[in-house]
Amino acid sequence: MALLVLVLGALTATGPLSTDLYLPAFPQIARDLNAPESQIQLTLTAIMLGLGVGQLVIGPLSDGLGRRLPLLLGVTVFTVTTFACMLAPSAPVLVALRFVQGVAGAAGAVIARAVVRDLFEGDHAARFFTRLMLVTGMAPLLGPILGGQLLLLGPWQLTFGVIGGVSTLTLVVVFFWLPESLPRSERREMRPAELARTVGALLRDARFVGPALTLGLSFGMMFTYVSSFSFVSQNQFGATAQQFSLIFAVNTLGIIIGTQLNGFLIGRVETARRLAAGLTGALVAVVTMSLLAATGSAGLLSLTVVFFGMMFSVGFVFPNATTLAISSQPPAVAGTASALMGSMQFALGGGLAALAGLTATGEATLASMAVVMVSVGAASAVVFAVLGRSAARSVS
Structure with missing residues (x-):
């Protein structure tokens, strides 16, 4: 069990690491490539969209071919593309490479969830997802801190070199220690019409769409913070890259604490109630942020407290929404269901986060972040209230 958690954790942590490690370098990348901030933010949007598109392809492939082959191919392409990012001569080229990187990196995200569905159900699945998030949560916790320190050692390209090295190690781990989890008798090859x-x-x-859309919208709320706060903290509040990385790490600790408390409550509080509590807490946090922005009383300390509360709350949302969506479907379509859920998650995350940069200056501000995050957080809660209850009843 512990080995499986570590292997799947390494797979799913590579994606967050590839987004979070280079966040402190955003202003430096913009200067080096002579590009506006909004164009550098698109490198995050591109990898999110790539993750969404890639999952739609890789998920069904894994239902027909098994989990290992698509996974090994995806991790290999991700590794090669990551090293290519070091050589990007311009922002548009970096955006394109990040999209390809996302398509390939989708293998880790979608197949890890499908493997869990192959092996576990119900509360057992929720418990495993909680353990998995403890491992994967270390990547966004340590990523910005490491990224900030790497900028003291060399240029922003060094961050992609580190990501490529981690991906290479992940490829070795998967090759030697992750067995096939989908027997041939349960594989279901899908032609386009059947897909x-x-x-x-x-x-x-509705049992699937409710929690899957809830997850996607909540991810969009969180990813708006991830993609914009590097610029906002450094340009609007005067933080250094190292200060931003520390704040980001502290806030990421919130999601780790939230997921572990969620794991403690499994068997004591039903899944739907845990999810509803997370949605409520996240909405309260982003509404508080919007009030701080509107009154001009926001500071780095108060924002750290607010974002910590939001991240703690989504620590309840992510594993429970994932469990409700995946557990509502049979193993034969687990890969496709996981792919569709992941596509919704990353497409909404990338697309909604980009809205924060649609200001008169083309730069994200705390006010633009607040507008997007409050709107999306409220939409997520409404979707679960309307559609998510059917999934909760089916799992119960």
Whole structure:
């Protein structure tokens, strides 16, 4: 069990590391590539969209070919593309490479969830996802701190070299220590027409769509903070790259604490109630942030407290929404369901986060962050209230 958590954790942590490690370098990348901030933010949007597109392809492939082959191919391409990012001569080239990186990196995200569905159900799945998030949570916790320190040692390209090294190590770990979890007797090869029917059935199933859309919107709320706060903290509040990385790490600790408290409550409080509590806490946090922005009383300390509360709350949202969505479907379509859920998550995350940069100056501000995050957080709560209850009843 511990080995499985570590292997799947290494897979799913590579994605967060590839987004969080270079966040402190955003202003430096903008200067070095002579590009506006909004264009550098697109490198995050691109990898999110790539993760969404890639999961739609890799998830169904893993249902037909098994988990290992698509996973090994995806991690290999991700590694090669990561090293190519070091040589990007301009922002548009970096954006394109990040999109390819996202498509390939989707293998780790979608197949890790499918493996969990192959092996566990119900509260057992929720418990495993909670343990998995403890491992994967270390990447966004340590990523910005390490990224800030790497800037003291060399240029921003060094961060991609480190990500490439971690990805290479992950490839070795998967090759030697992750066995096939989907027997040949349960594989289901999908032709385009059948895939379309399966996706259509999933989209018509409120038990799946409710928690999956709740997860996607909550991720969009959180990712708006991830993609914008580097610029806002350094340009609007005068933080250094190292100060930003410390604040980001402290806030990320919130999601780790939240997921572990969620794990403690499994078996004591039902899944839907844990999810509802997380959605409520996150909404309270972002509304507080918007009030601080509107009154001009926001500071780095008060924002750290607010974002810590938001991250703590999404520590309840992510594992429980994932459990409700995946557990509502049979193992034969777990890969496709995981892919569709991941696509919704990353497409919404990348697309909604980009809205924060649509200001008159083309730069994200605390006010623009607040508008996006409050709107999306409220939408997430409403979606679960309307659609998510059917999934909770089916799992119960």
